[in-house]
Amino acid sequence: MTFEDAKQGLLAGDFSRLDPLFITTPDMVSEIVRWHGLGLFAEEPRALAEAFTCACFNGRNDVVDYLLAQGVHPDGGRETGFTAFHWAANRGQLATVQRLIQAGASLEIRNSYGGTVLGCAVWSLFNEPRPDHLAIIENLLQAGARADELPEATGDARLDELLRRFRQAPPQGGAGSS
Numbered sequence: 579m580t581f582e583d584a585k586q587g588l589l590a591g592d593f594s595r596l597d598p599l600f601i602t603t604p605d606m607v608s609e610i611v612r613w614h615g616l617g618l619f620a621e622e623p624r625a626l627a628e629a630f631t632c633a634c635f636n637g638r639n640d641v642v643d644y645l646l647a648q649g650v651h652p653d654g655g656r657e658t659g660f661t662a663f664h665w666a667a668n669r670g671q672l673a674t675v676q677r678l679i680q681a682g683a684s685l686e687i688r689n690s691y692g693g694t695v696l697g698c699a700v701w702s703l704f705n706e707p708r709p710d711h712l713a714i715i716e717n718l719l720q721a722g723a724r725a726d727e728l729p730e731a732t733g734d735a736r737l738d739e740l741l742r743r744f745r746q747a748p749p750q751g752g753a754g755s756s
Contacts, residue, residue, distance in 0.1 A: 579599065581613055584613075584625075585625040588632060588655075589624060589625060589628055589657050591657055591658035593658075597632075597638070600633050600636060602640045602641065608640070608641055610633070614644075614648065624657065626650060627651065627654050630645045630646075630662055631654035631656075631657075631660075634654060634662035634663070634671065635665040635669055635671075636671075637666070637673065639677060642674055642678075643677065646677070646681050652683035660698070661683070661689065661695075663678045663683040663684065663685075664689045664698045666678060667698050667699040667702065667718070668698050668706065669708065670708025670709065671714075672710035672714055675714050675717055675718070679717060685718065685722060685723045685724075694723065694724070696715065696724070696725065697727060699711060699714050699718060700715060700728060703734065704734070715740060719740070725745060
């Protein structure tokens, strides 16, 4: 795949198909990292932001770490209506979510549906469940995500207990709570 084809796919949110471009092995740098190193993204900031979002979507944490170290904003792009943080939470990428919290990604940024990252994770727990969604929700709450827009009772006993604990003793300001 050429850089131009990949750029068009990134801007269209074709993240599943583009995942092979993000694979890094001990003896091979990913195409995305190679293209970044060659400066191909220099004139394509939207494509670079979407490349970061795609890496978060697919849990390609070596590329996430590389792009963060290169100064890419931890919220990534929004061409799909979701930020990198929304996608990582939606897809159940716990290690990626933890990286984004550490990098100061915005906890309360809204997606195209009006939901926060926490709201997206809760929606995903019910509609597109992945094994780490509850742990992601707990990490978001520990980081300072606001649960005030969530219902008092969700119908999931584990989630309701978790939310009850955080509503009783909210954290004292977390990183990335802008």
